[in-house]
Amino acid sequence: MMRSPRELVGGSPEATFPVTFDGRELPAQQGQSLAAVLWAAGILAWRTTREGGTPRGAFCGIGACYDCLATVNGRPNQRACLVPARPGDSVTTQEGTGHADLAV
Protein backbone atom coordinates (compact mmCIF):
# COMPACT_ATOMS: atom_id res chain seq x y z
CA MET A 1 0.00 0.00 0.00
CA MET A 2 1.16 3.53 -0.80
CA ARG A 3 2.39 5.52 2.19
CA SER A 4 2.43 9.11 0.96
CA PRO A 5 1.23 11.32 -1.89
CA ARG A 6 4.86 11.60 -3.03
CA GLU A 7 5.24 7.83 -3.29
CA LEU A 8 1.96 7.65 -5.19
CA VAL A 9 3.03 10.04 -7.96
CA GLY A 10 6.78 9.36 -7.92
CA GLY A 11 9.56 11.84 -8.65
CA SER A 12 10.90 14.61 -6.49
CA PRO A 13 10.67 18.40 -6.40
CA GLU A 14 13.07 20.59 -8.35
CA ALA A 15 14.04 22.38 -5.17
CA THR A 16 13.29 22.49 -1.48
CA PHE A 17 13.86 25.54 0.68
CA PRO A 18 12.81 26.95 4.04
CA VAL A 19 9.98 29.38 4.67
CA THR A 20 8.95 30.60 8.10
CA PHE A 21 5.63 30.55 9.93
CA ASP A 22 5.55 32.84 12.98
CA GLY A 23 9.33 32.58 13.01
CA ARG A 24 9.43 28.78 12.88
CA GLU A 25 11.26 27.30 9.91
CA LEU A 26 9.28 24.91 7.68
CA PRO A 27 10.46 22.94 4.64
CA ALA A 28 8.80 23.95 1.35
CA GLN A 29 8.90 22.25 -2.02
CA GLN A 30 9.03 24.40 -5.10
CA GLY A 31 5.59 24.36 -6.72
CA GLN A 32 3.63 24.11 -3.46
CA SER A 33 1.30 26.81 -2.23
CA LEU A 34 1.95 28.30 1.20
CA ALA A 35 -1.17 26.55 2.50
CA ALA A 36 0.30 23.23 1.33
CA VAL A 37 3.60 23.94 3.11
CA LEU A 38 1.65 24.57 6.31
CA TRP A 39 -0.47 21.44 5.89
CA ALA A 40 2.64 19.37 5.25
CA ALA A 41 3.97 20.59 8.61
CA GLY A 42 0.71 19.61 10.32
CA ILE A 43 -0.40 23.25 10.70
CA LEU A 44 -4.10 23.69 9.92
CA ALA A 45 -4.80 27.20 11.26
CA TRP A 46 -3.01 30.49 10.53
CA ARG A 47 -5.50 33.23 11.19
CA THR A 48 -8.25 34.19 13.62
CA THR A 49 -11.64 35.60 12.71
CA ARG A 50 -12.59 39.23 13.24
CA GLU A 51 -15.66 38.63 15.42
CA GLY A 52 -15.12 35.45 17.39
CA GLY A 53 -11.32 35.30 17.20
CA THR A 54 -11.58 31.64 16.25
CA PRO A 55 -8.82 29.87 14.33
CA ARG A 56 -9.09 29.20 10.58
CA GLY A 57 -6.97 27.72 7.81
CA ALA A 58 -7.61 26.39 4.31
CA PHE A 59 -11.12 25.14 3.57
CA CYS A 60 -11.92 25.14 -0.16
CA GLY A 61 -8.32 24.82 -1.33
CA ILE A 62 -9.06 26.61 -4.60
CA GLY A 63 -9.31 30.30 -3.83
CA ALA A 64 -13.08 30.57 -3.37
CA CYS A 65 -13.71 30.68 0.41
CA TYR A 66 -11.07 33.15 1.70
CA ASP A 67 -10.73 31.17 4.92
CA CYS A 68 -6.99 30.72 4.35
CA LEU A 69 -6.07 34.43 4.56
CA ALA A 70 -2.59 34.97 5.92
CA THR A 71 -0.08 37.73 6.30
CA VAL A 72 2.69 36.98 3.81
CA ASN A 73 5.89 39.01 3.96
CA GLY A 74 4.00 41.70 5.83
CA ARG A 75 1.04 41.88 3.43
CA PRO A 76 -2.22 40.85 5.10
CA ASN A 77 -5.19 39.06 3.49
CA GLN A 78 -3.28 36.85 1.06
CA ARG A 79 -5.02 33.60 0.11
CA ALA A 80 -2.40 31.07 1.21
CA CYS A 81 -3.92 28.34 -0.98
CA LEU A 82 -3.10 30.39 -4.09
CA VAL A 83 0.24 31.95 -3.20
CA PRO A 84 3.18 29.83 -4.35
CA ALA A 85 5.89 29.36 -1.72
CA ARG A 86 9.13 31.20 -2.48
CA PRO A 87 12.48 30.88 -0.73
CA GLY A 88 12.59 33.03 2.38
CA ASP A 89 8.84 33.71 2.56
CA SER A 90 7.63 34.66 5.98
CA VAL A 91 4.05 33.79 6.90
CA THR A 92 2.60 35.19 10.08
CA THR A 93 -0.68 34.44 11.82
CA GLN A 94 -3.25 37.01 10.85
CA GLU A 95 -5.41 38.28 13.71
CA GLY A 96 -8.83 39.61 12.73
CA THR A 97 -8.67 41.97 9.78
CA GLY A 98 -4.90 41.78 9.66
CA HIS A 99 -4.76 45.54 9.92
CA ALA A 100 -4.28 45.85 13.66
CA ASP A 101 -0.92 47.52 13.16
CA LEU A 102 -2.36 50.24 10.92
CA ALA A 103 -3.43 53.41 12.65
CA VAL A 104 -6.80 53.80 10.95
Add this chain to the structure above:
Amino acid sequence: MPTSPSEHTTPDRTADLAVIGAGPAGLAAAVTAARLGLRVTLLDAADRPGGQYYRHPAPALGATRPQALHHGWRAFATREAALRAHREAGRVTYLPAHHVWTVVPAGEDGWILHAVAGHAPDETPAALRARHVLLATGAYERQLPFPGWTLPGVVGAGGAQAMLKNNLVLPGRRVVVAGSGPLLLAVAGSLAAAGATVPAVVEAAAYTAYAPQAPALLRNPAKLVEGAAYGGALLRHGVRLLTRHAVTEAHGTTRVEAVTVTRLDGDWQPLPGTARRIPCDALAVGHGLVPQLELATALGCATRETADGTAALDVDAEQRTSVPGIWSAGETGGIGGAELALTEGEIAAHAAAGRPAPAALVRRRARLRAFADAMAAAHRPGTGWTGWLREETDVCRCEEVPAGRIREAVRDLGARDARTVKLLTRAGMGWCQGRMCGPAVAALAGGAPAPDRRPLSCPVPLRHLAALEPQAPPPASPDAELPAPGH
Protein backbone atom coordinates in the same frame (compact mmCIF):
# COMPACT_ATOMS: atom_id res chain seq x y z
CA MET B 1 7.18 30.52 -31.26
CA PRO B 2 7.86 33.30 -28.79
CA THR B 3 5.50 33.37 -25.85
CA SER B 4 6.17 36.56 -23.98
CA PRO B 5 3.64 37.63 -21.38
CA SER B 6 2.80 40.78 -23.32
CA GLU B 7 1.91 38.70 -26.34
CA HIS B 8 -0.43 36.70 -24.14
CA THR B 9 -2.40 39.68 -22.96
CA THR B 10 -2.64 41.53 -26.26
CA PRO B 11 -3.96 39.11 -28.88
CA ASP B 12 -3.72 40.85 -32.23
CA ARG B 13 -7.23 40.13 -33.47
CA THR B 14 -10.81 39.44 -32.47
CA ALA B 15 -11.37 35.81 -31.60
CA ASP B 16 -14.17 33.89 -33.27
CA LEU B 17 -14.70 32.10 -29.99
CA ALA B 18 -13.53 32.99 -26.50
CA VAL B 19 -13.66 30.03 -24.15
CA ILE B 20 -13.74 30.85 -20.45
CA GLY B 21 -12.37 27.97 -18.40
CA ALA B 22 -9.82 25.31 -19.36
CA GLY B 23 -11.36 22.37 -17.55
CA PRO B 24 -12.72 19.36 -19.46
CA ALA B 25 -15.51 21.33 -21.22
CA GLY B 26 -13.46 24.39 -22.16
CA LEU B 27 -10.39 22.46 -23.18
CA ALA B 28 -12.37 20.09 -25.40
CA ALA B 29 -14.27 23.02 -26.92
CA ALA B 30 -11.13 25.04 -27.63
CA VAL B 31 -9.25 22.28 -29.42
CA THR B 32 -12.33 21.16 -31.36
CA ALA B 33 -13.18 24.70 -32.46
CA ALA B 34 -9.58 25.28 -33.54
CA ARG B 35 -9.64 22.05 -35.54
CA LEU B 36 -12.82 23.26 -37.25
CA GLY B 37 -11.07 26.47 -38.30
CA LEU B 38 -12.15 28.99 -35.67
CA ARG B 39 -9.73 31.45 -34.10
CA VAL B 40 -9.96 30.61 -30.44
CA THR B 41 -8.87 32.38 -27.29
CA LEU B 42 -8.89 30.16 -24.20
CA LEU B 43 -8.82 31.99 -20.88
CA ASP B 44 -8.37 30.28 -17.56
CA ALA B 45 -7.88 31.45 -13.99
CA ALA B 46 -5.32 28.72 -13.27
CA ASP B 47 -1.72 28.53 -14.39
CA ARG B 48 -2.15 25.22 -16.17
CA PRO B 49 -5.07 23.70 -18.11
CA GLY B 50 -7.23 20.96 -16.61
CA GLY B 51 -9.69 22.72 -14.33
CA GLN B 52 -10.61 21.18 -11.00
CA TYR B 53 -11.06 17.70 -12.42
CA TYR B 54 -7.66 17.38 -14.10
CA ARG B 55 -5.86 19.40 -11.46
CA HIS B 56 -2.32 18.10 -11.21
CA PRO B 57 0.93 18.90 -9.42
CA ALA B 58 2.93 21.95 -10.42
CA PRO B 59 5.76 20.87 -12.76
CA ALA B 60 8.34 21.95 -10.17
CA LEU B 61 7.00 19.24 -7.86
CA GLY B 62 8.51 16.73 -10.30
CA ALA B 63 5.72 14.12 -10.21
CA THR B 64 6.54 11.35 -12.68
CA ARG B 65 3.10 9.68 -12.39
CA PRO B 66 0.50 12.48 -12.09
CA GLN B 67 -2.02 10.10 -13.64
CA ALA B 68 -1.93 8.01 -10.43
CA LEU B 69 -4.28 10.60 -8.92
CA HIS B 70 -6.65 10.59 -11.87
CA HIS B 71 -9.37 8.74 -13.60
CA GLY B 72 -9.40 9.13 -17.39
CA TRP B 73 -6.06 10.96 -17.60
CA ARG B 74 -5.68 10.02 -21.27
CA ALA B 75 -8.71 12.12 -22.23
CA PHE B 76 -6.87 15.08 -20.73
CA ALA B 77 -3.42 14.24 -22.09
CA THR B 78 -4.65 14.03 -25.71
CA ARG B 79 -6.47 17.37 -25.49
CA GLU B 80 -3.57 19.03 -23.76
CA ALA B 81 -1.28 17.87 -26.55
CA ALA B 82 -3.79 19.18 -29.11
CA LEU B 83 -3.87 22.51 -27.31
CA ARG B 84 -0.10 22.77 -27.56
CA ALA B 85 -0.18 21.97 -31.29
CA HIS B 86 -2.92 24.53 -31.98
CA ARG B 87 -1.04 27.19 -30.03
CA GLU B 88 2.12 26.55 -31.98
CA ALA B 89 0.15 26.80 -35.22
CA GLY B 90 -1.31 30.12 -34.03
CA ARG B 91 -4.89 28.88 -34.02
CA VAL B 92 -5.39 29.13 -30.27
CA THR B 93 -4.33 31.90 -27.94
CA TYR B 94 -4.12 30.39 -24.49
CA LEU B 95 -4.24 32.85 -21.62
CA PRO B 96 -3.53 31.13 -18.28
CA ALA B 97 -3.82 33.12 -15.02
CA HIS B 98 -6.58 35.22 -16.58
CA HIS B 99 -9.62 35.53 -14.37
CA VAL B 100 -12.52 36.90 -16.43
CA TRP B 101 -14.71 39.06 -14.20
CA THR B 102 -17.15 40.48 -16.67
CA VAL B 103 -18.38 40.02 -20.23
CA VAL B 104 -20.10 42.98 -21.87
CA PRO B 105 -21.85 43.27 -25.25
CA ALA B 106 -19.97 45.12 -27.98
CA GLY B 107 -22.78 45.55 -30.50
CA GLU B 108 -22.36 43.88 -33.87
CA ASP B 109 -18.85 42.75 -33.01
CA GLY B 110 -19.86 40.38 -30.25
CA TRP B 111 -18.41 40.73 -26.78
CA ILE B 112 -15.66 42.29 -24.74
CA LEU B 113 -14.19 40.20 -21.94
CA HIS B 114 -12.47 41.88 -19.02
CA ALA B 115 -10.01 39.88 -16.99
CA VAL B 116 -7.52 40.24 -14.19
CA ALA B 117 -4.26 38.79 -15.48
CA GLY B 118 -1.49 37.39 -13.30
CA HIS B 119 -1.42 36.99 -9.56
CA ALA B 120 -1.59 39.44 -6.68
CA PRO B 121 0.19 41.72 -6.08
CA ASP B 122 1.32 42.00 -9.71
CA GLU B 123 -1.96 41.59 -11.53
CA THR B 124 -2.82 43.70 -14.58
CA PRO B 125 -6.08 44.34 -16.41
CA ALA B 126 -6.66 42.64 -19.74
CA ALA B 127 -9.49 42.91 -22.25
CA LEU B 128 -10.26 41.18 -25.52
CA ARG B 129 -13.02 40.85 -28.06
CA ALA B 130 -14.76 37.76 -29.32
CA ARG B 131 -17.69 37.05 -31.61
CA HIS B 132 -18.92 34.12 -29.51
CA VAL B 133 -18.29 33.32 -25.86
CA LEU B 134 -18.39 29.86 -24.33
CA LEU B 135 -18.90 29.75 -20.58
CA ALA B 136 -17.14 26.68 -19.24
CA THR B 137 -16.64 28.02 -15.74
CA GLY B 138 -17.47 24.78 -13.98
CA ALA B 139 -18.77 24.46 -10.46
CA TYR B 140 -17.86 24.78 -6.86
CA GLU B 141 -18.72 22.67 -3.88
CA ARG B 142 -22.01 22.94 -2.00
CA GLN B 143 -21.57 23.10 1.77
CA LEU B 144 -24.26 22.48 4.34
CA PRO B 145 -23.14 23.77 7.75
CA PHE B 146 -23.15 21.77 10.98
CA PRO B 147 -21.84 22.51 14.49
CA GLY B 148 -18.06 22.61 14.38
CA TRP B 149 -17.68 22.99 10.62
CA THR B 150 -15.45 26.04 11.03
CA LEU B 151 -12.86 24.10 13.07
CA PRO B 152 -9.44 23.82 11.46
CA GLY B 153 -9.14 20.35 9.95
CA VAL B 154 -12.67 20.47 8.56
CA VAL B 155 -12.03 21.02 4.86
CA GLY B 156 -14.02 20.80 1.67
CA ALA B 157 -14.02 17.34 0.11
CA GLY B 158 -13.15 19.01 -3.19
CA GLY B 159 -10.62 21.12 -1.32
CA ALA B 160 -8.86 18.08 0.11
CA GLN B 161 -8.83 16.58 -3.38
CA ALA B 162 -7.48 19.80 -4.90
CA MET B 163 -4.71 20.17 -2.31
CA LEU B 164 -3.71 16.56 -2.87
CA LYS B 165 -3.73 16.71 -6.68
CA ASN B 166 -2.08 20.10 -6.83
CA ASN B 167 0.33 20.07 -3.91
CA LEU B 168 0.67 16.44 -2.80
CA VAL B 169 -0.42 17.16 0.75
CA LEU B 170 -3.06 15.74 3.09
CA PRO B 171 -4.99 17.61 5.81
CA GLY B 172 -4.44 14.82 8.30
CA ARG B 173 -3.64 11.15 8.75
CA ARG B 174 -7.08 9.92 9.71
CA VAL B 175 -9.65 11.60 7.50
CA VAL B 176 -13.42 11.06 7.58
CA VAL B 177 -15.08 11.84 4.24
CA ALA B 178 -18.69 13.03 4.46
CA GLY B 179 -21.54 14.79 2.69
CA SER B 180 -23.29 13.58 -0.41
CA GLY B 181 -22.62 12.73 -4.02
CA PRO B 182 -20.35 10.55 -6.10
CA LEU B 183 -17.37 12.85 -5.58
CA LEU B 184 -17.04 11.50 -2.03
CA LEU B 185 -16.05 8.04 -3.24
CA ALA B 186 -13.42 9.49 -5.54
CA VAL B 187 -12.05 11.71 -2.77
CA ALA B 188 -11.93 8.85 -0.27
CA GLY B 189 -10.23 6.65 -2.85
CA SER B 190 -7.47 9.13 -3.59
CA LEU B 191 -6.89 10.09 0.04
CA ALA B 192 -6.53 6.40 0.92
CA ALA B 193 -4.24 5.74 -2.06
CA ALA B 194 -2.06 8.65 -0.92
CA GLY B 195 -1.61 7.12 2.52
CA ALA B 196 -4.43 8.52 4.65
CA THR B 197 -6.57 6.28 6.81
CA VAL B 198 -10.23 6.85 5.94
CA PRO B 199 -12.31 5.37 8.77
CA ALA B 200 -15.59 6.04 6.97
CA VAL B 201 -17.32 7.62 4.02
CA VAL B 202 -20.53 9.13 5.38
CA GLU B 203 -23.15 9.61 2.65
CA ALA B 204 -26.45 11.35 3.44
CA ALA B 205 -28.35 9.81 0.52
CA ALA B 206 -29.45 6.21 0.41
CA TYR B 207 -28.06 4.35 -2.57
CA THR B 208 -31.48 2.69 -2.81
CA ALA B 209 -32.54 6.13 -4.06
CA TYR B 210 -30.90 5.03 -7.32
CA ALA B 211 -33.47 2.28 -7.82
CA PRO B 212 -36.10 4.41 -9.58
CA GLN B 213 -33.33 5.61 -11.89
CA ALA B 214 -32.37 2.12 -13.05
CA PRO B 215 -32.95 2.71 -16.78
CA ALA B 216 -30.56 5.67 -16.89
CA LEU B 217 -28.01 3.74 -14.86
CA LEU B 218 -28.22 0.65 -17.04
CA ARG B 219 -27.64 2.74 -20.17
CA ASN B 220 -24.30 3.72 -18.67
CA PRO B 221 -22.42 0.52 -17.94
CA ALA B 222 -19.06 2.30 -18.07
CA LYS B 223 -20.23 4.68 -15.37
CA LEU B 224 -21.34 1.76 -13.22
CA VAL B 225 -17.98 0.10 -13.68
CA GLU B 226 -16.32 3.37 -12.65
CA GLY B 227 -18.50 3.44 -9.52
CA ALA B 228 -17.70 -0.17 -8.78
CA ALA B 229 -13.99 0.54 -9.22
CA TYR B 230 -14.16 3.28 -6.60
CA GLY B 231 -16.17 0.96 -4.36
CA GLY B 232 -13.61 -1.81 -4.82
CA ALA B 233 -10.71 0.52 -4.05
CA LEU B 234 -12.44 1.62 -0.86
CA LEU B 235 -12.97 -1.98 0.21
CA ARG B 236 -9.29 -2.71 -0.36
CA HIS B 237 -8.38 0.22 1.87
CA GLY B 238 -10.82 -0.93 4.55
CA VAL B 239 -13.07 2.12 4.20
CA ARG B 240 -16.57 1.77 5.62
CA LEU B 241 -19.43 3.29 3.58
CA LEU B 242 -22.27 4.56 5.77
CA THR B 243 -25.25 5.65 3.69
CA ARG B 244 -28.17 7.71 5.00
CA HIS B 245 -25.82 9.09 7.66
CA ALA B 246 -24.33 12.53 8.20
CA VAL B 247 -21.63 14.16 10.24
CA THR B 248 -23.81 16.27 12.52
CA GLU B 249 -21.00 17.73 14.61
CA ALA B 250 -17.23 18.15 14.54
CA HIS B 251 -15.47 18.20 17.91
CA GLY B 252 -12.26 19.86 19.03
CA THR B 253 -11.00 23.19 20.32
CA THR B 254 -8.18 24.31 18.07
CA ARG B 255 -8.63 21.56 15.50
CA VAL B 256 -10.94 18.67 14.77
CA GLU B 257 -10.41 15.62 16.99
CA ALA B 258 -13.57 13.61 16.32
CA VAL B 259 -16.90 13.79 14.54
CA THR B 260 -20.39 12.71 15.52
CA VAL B 261 -22.10 10.63 12.86
CA THR B 262 -25.88 10.30 13.01
CA ARG B 263 -28.38 8.24 11.08
CA LEU B 264 -30.86 10.21 8.94
CA ASP B 265 -34.44 9.63 7.94
CA GLY B 266 -35.40 9.83 4.27
CA ASP B 267 -35.61 13.61 4.56
CA TRP B 268 -32.09 13.95 6.02
CA GLN B 269 -33.47 14.67 9.49
CA PRO B 270 -31.12 13.21 12.14
CA LEU B 271 -32.71 10.31 14.06
CA PRO B 272 -32.42 10.75 17.85
CA GLY B 273 -30.40 8.15 19.69
CA THR B 274 -28.36 7.06 16.67
CA ALA B 275 -25.29 9.27 17.19
CA ARG B 276 -21.83 7.76 17.44
CA ARG B 277 -18.39 9.30 17.61
CA ILE B 278 -15.53 8.62 15.20
CA PRO B 279 -12.07 9.91 16.15
CA CYS B 280 -10.19 11.61 13.30
CA ASP B 281 -7.78 14.48 12.70
CA ALA B 282 -9.48 15.83 9.59
CA LEU B 283 -12.89 15.82 7.96
CA ALA B 284 -13.34 16.27 4.20
CA VAL B 285 -16.93 17.33 3.60
CA GLY B 286 -19.10 18.45 0.68
CA HIS B 287 -22.68 18.04 -0.47
CA GLY B 288 -22.36 17.94 -4.21
CA LEU B 289 -21.48 20.70 -6.64
CA VAL B 290 -23.14 23.94 -7.67
CA PRO B 291 -22.76 25.44 -11.15
CA GLN B 292 -20.71 28.63 -11.18
CA LEU B 293 -22.92 31.11 -13.00
CA GLU B 294 -22.01 34.64 -12.07
CA LEU B 295 -20.81 35.68 -15.54
CA ALA B 296 -23.89 34.08 -17.10
CA THR B 297 -26.45 35.61 -14.78
CA ALA B 298 -24.85 39.02 -15.23
CA LEU B 299 -25.43 38.54 -18.97
CA GLY B 300 -29.06 37.61 -18.35
CA CYS B 301 -28.78 33.95 -19.38
CA ALA B 302 -31.88 31.97 -18.39
CA THR B 303 -31.50 29.29 -15.71
CA ARG B 304 -33.43 26.18 -14.78
CA GLU B 305 -33.69 24.19 -11.54
CA THR B 306 -31.78 20.92 -11.66
CA ALA B 307 -32.80 17.58 -10.17
CA ASP B 308 -30.63 18.21 -7.11
CA GLY B 309 -32.14 21.61 -6.42
CA THR B 310 -29.64 24.11 -7.81
CA ALA B 311 -29.77 26.60 -10.64
CA ALA B 312 -28.02 25.71 -13.91
CA LEU B 313 -27.99 27.39 -17.31
CA ASP B 314 -30.80 26.54 -19.66
CA VAL B 315 -29.14 25.40 -22.89
CA ASP B 316 -30.53 24.14 -26.18
CA ALA B 317 -29.50 21.01 -28.06
CA GLU B 318 -26.43 22.82 -29.41
CA GLN B 319 -25.35 24.27 -26.04
CA ARG B 320 -26.67 27.79 -26.71
CA THR B 321 -27.81 29.80 -23.71
CA SER B 322 -30.84 32.07 -24.01
CA VAL B 323 -28.51 34.99 -24.92
CA PRO B 324 -27.44 34.85 -28.59
CA GLY B 325 -23.68 34.49 -28.90
CA ILE B 326 -23.24 33.05 -25.39
CA TRP B 327 -22.73 29.29 -25.11
CA SER B 328 -22.33 26.95 -22.17
CA ALA B 329 -20.72 23.54 -21.75
CA GLY B 330 -20.07 21.28 -18.80
CA GLU B 331 -21.11 21.93 -15.21
CA THR B 332 -22.53 25.41 -15.92
CA GLY B 333 -25.43 23.59 -17.59
CA GLY B 334 -25.89 21.16 -14.67
CA ILE B 335 -23.45 18.92 -12.82
CA GLY B 336 -22.59 15.90 -14.96
CA GLY B 337 -18.91 14.99 -14.65
CA ALA B 338 -15.88 15.16 -16.90
CA GLU B 339 -17.00 12.86 -19.69
CA LEU B 340 -20.21 14.81 -20.23
CA ALA B 341 -18.26 18.07 -20.07
CA LEU B 342 -15.86 16.88 -22.78
CA THR B 343 -18.83 15.88 -24.95
CA GLU B 344 -20.70 19.14 -24.48
CA GLY B 345 -17.57 21.16 -25.19
CA GLU B 346 -17.20 19.38 -28.53
CA ILE B 347 -20.88 19.88 -29.39
CA ALA B 348 -20.69 23.60 -28.57
CA ALA B 349 -17.55 23.97 -30.70
CA HIS B 350 -19.29 22.39 -33.69
CA ALA B 351 -22.32 24.61 -33.28
CA ALA B 352 -20.25 27.77 -32.90
CA ALA B 353 -18.44 26.80 -36.11
CA GLY B 354 -21.78 26.42 -37.86
CA ARG B 355 -21.42 22.64 -38.20
CA PRO B 356 -23.83 19.94 -37.12
CA ALA B 357 -22.49 17.96 -34.20
CA PRO B 358 -21.65 14.31 -35.01
CA ALA B 359 -24.56 12.03 -34.07
CA ALA B 360 -22.36 9.97 -31.76
CA LEU B 361 -21.65 13.05 -29.64
CA VAL B 362 -25.33 13.92 -29.44
CA ARG B 363 -26.21 10.39 -28.37
CA ARG B 364 -23.46 10.29 -25.80
CA ARG B 365 -24.62 13.57 -24.31
CA ALA B 366 -28.21 12.31 -23.98
CA ARG B 367 -27.04 9.14 -22.26
CA LEU B 368 -24.67 10.90 -19.87
CA ARG B 369 -27.16 13.69 -19.06
CA ALA B 370 -29.73 11.05 -18.13
CA PHE B 371 -27.17 9.43 -15.83
CA ALA B 372 -26.26 12.81 -14.31
CA ASP B 373 -29.91 13.62 -13.68
CA ALA B 374 -30.43 10.24 -12.02
CA MET B 375 -27.45 10.86 -9.70
CA ALA B 376 -28.59 14.40 -8.98
CA ALA B 377 -32.08 13.24 -8.02
CA ALA B 378 -30.66 10.59 -5.70
CA HIS B 379 -28.34 13.05 -3.92
CA ARG B 380 -30.68 16.05 -3.72
CA PRO B 381 -30.39 17.35 -0.15
CA GLY B 382 -33.45 16.55 1.95
CA THR B 383 -34.99 19.45 3.84
CA GLY B 384 -34.35 17.82 7.24
CA TRP B 385 -30.63 18.69 7.27
CA THR B 386 -31.38 21.98 9.03
CA GLY B 387 -32.28 19.78 12.00
CA TRP B 388 -28.58 19.35 12.80
CA LEU B 389 -27.94 23.10 13.10
CA ARG B 390 -27.87 24.71 16.52
CA GLU B 391 -28.86 28.35 17.04
CA GLU B 392 -25.21 29.32 17.54
CA THR B 393 -23.83 27.33 14.57
CA ASP B 394 -22.20 29.74 12.12
CA VAL B 395 -23.81 29.44 8.70
CA CYS B 396 -21.85 32.24 7.03
CA ARG B 397 -18.18 31.52 7.69
CA CYS B 398 -16.91 34.93 6.58
CA GLU B 399 -19.23 37.19 8.53
CA GLU B 400 -19.78 34.68 11.36
CA VAL B 401 -23.57 34.77 11.14
CA PRO B 402 -25.17 31.99 13.21
CA ALA B 403 -28.25 30.00 12.24
CA GLY B 404 -30.26 31.67 15.01
CA ARG B 405 -29.87 35.11 13.47
CA ILE B 406 -30.92 33.83 10.05
CA ARG B 407 -33.95 32.06 11.51
CA GLU B 408 -34.86 35.25 13.36
CA ALA B 409 -34.70 37.22 10.11
CA VAL B 410 -37.04 34.69 8.52
CA ARG B 411 -39.39 34.26 11.48
CA ASP B 412 -39.61 37.76 12.92
CA LEU B 413 -38.59 40.02 10.07
CA GLY B 414 -40.31 38.28 7.18
CA ALA B 415 -37.25 37.47 5.05
CA ARG B 416 -38.27 34.98 2.36
CA ASP B 417 -35.13 34.67 0.24
CA ALA B 418 -31.36 34.69 0.52
CA ARG B 419 -31.08 38.31 -0.67
CA THR B 420 -33.30 39.65 2.08
CA VAL B 421 -31.55 37.51 4.69
CA LYS B 422 -28.26 38.90 3.46
CA LEU B 423 -29.41 42.49 3.84
CA LEU B 424 -30.73 41.83 7.34
CA THR B 425 -27.92 39.67 8.72
CA ARG B 426 -24.82 40.18 6.50
CA ALA B 427 -24.83 36.44 5.71
CA GLY B 428 -23.16 36.16 2.31
CA MET B 429 -21.72 39.66 2.38
CA GLY B 430 -18.18 38.73 3.31
CA TRP B 431 -15.06 37.82 1.38
CA CYS B 432 -16.50 34.79 -0.38
CA GLN B 433 -19.68 36.62 -1.45
CA GLY B 434 -21.92 33.75 -0.41
CA ARG B 435 -20.10 31.02 -2.31
CA MET B 436 -19.88 28.94 0.86
CA CYS B 437 -23.17 29.80 2.61
CA GLY B 438 -25.45 30.66 -0.33
CA PRO B 439 -27.23 27.30 -0.73
CA ALA B 440 -27.63 26.92 3.06
CA VAL B 441 -29.00 30.44 3.51
CA ALA B 442 -31.44 29.92 0.63
CA ALA B 443 -32.65 26.69 2.26
CA LEU B 444 -33.08 28.37 5.65
CA ALA B 445 -35.01 31.21 4.01
CA GLY B 446 -37.26 28.64 2.40
CA GLY B 447 -36.79 30.15 -1.03
CA ALA B 448 -36.10 28.54 -4.38
CA PRO B 449 -32.45 27.96 -5.29
CA ALA B 450 -31.01 31.34 -6.10
CA PRO B 451 -28.72 31.55 -9.09
CA ASP B 452 -25.39 33.23 -8.34
CA ARG B 453 -25.70 36.94 -8.26
CA ARG B 454 -22.44 38.61 -7.47
CA PRO B 455 -21.36 41.92 -8.93
CA LEU B 456 -17.87 40.58 -9.65
CA SER B 457 -16.78 37.03 -10.16
CA CYS B 458 -13.38 37.54 -8.55
CA PRO B 459 -11.62 40.24 -6.57
CA VAL B 460 -10.88 43.08 -8.96
CA PRO B 461 -8.42 45.78 -7.93
CA LEU B 462 -10.26 49.08 -7.63
CA ARG B 463 -7.91 50.71 -10.11
CA HIS B 464 -9.13 48.26 -12.77
CA LEU B 465 -12.74 49.12 -12.04
CA ALA B 466 -11.91 52.80 -12.13
CA ALA B 467 -10.47 52.30 -15.61
CA LEU B 468 -13.86 51.06 -16.80
CA GLU B 469 -15.96 54.17 -17.17
CA PRO B 470 -19.62 53.31 -17.33
CA GLN B 471 -21.07 54.03 -20.78
CA ALA B 472 -17.57 54.52 -22.13
CA PRO B 473 -17.15 53.49 -25.76
CA PRO B 474 -15.18 50.29 -26.26
CA PRO B 475 -11.41 50.77 -26.47
CA ALA B 476 -10.44 52.39 -29.79
CA SER B 477 -8.18 49.61 -30.95
CA PRO B 478 -10.26 46.45 -31.03
CA ASP B 479 -8.00 44.35 -28.86
CA ALA B 480 -6.11 46.95 -26.93
CA GLU B 481 -5.42 46.29 -23.31
CA LEU B 482 -7.44 48.65 -21.20
CA PRO B 483 -5.23 51.41 -19.91
CA ALA B 484 -4.45 51.05 -16.24
CA PRO B 485 -3.98 54.33 -14.42
CA GLY B 486 -0.34 55.08 -13.91
CA HIS B 487 0.78 53.21 -17.04
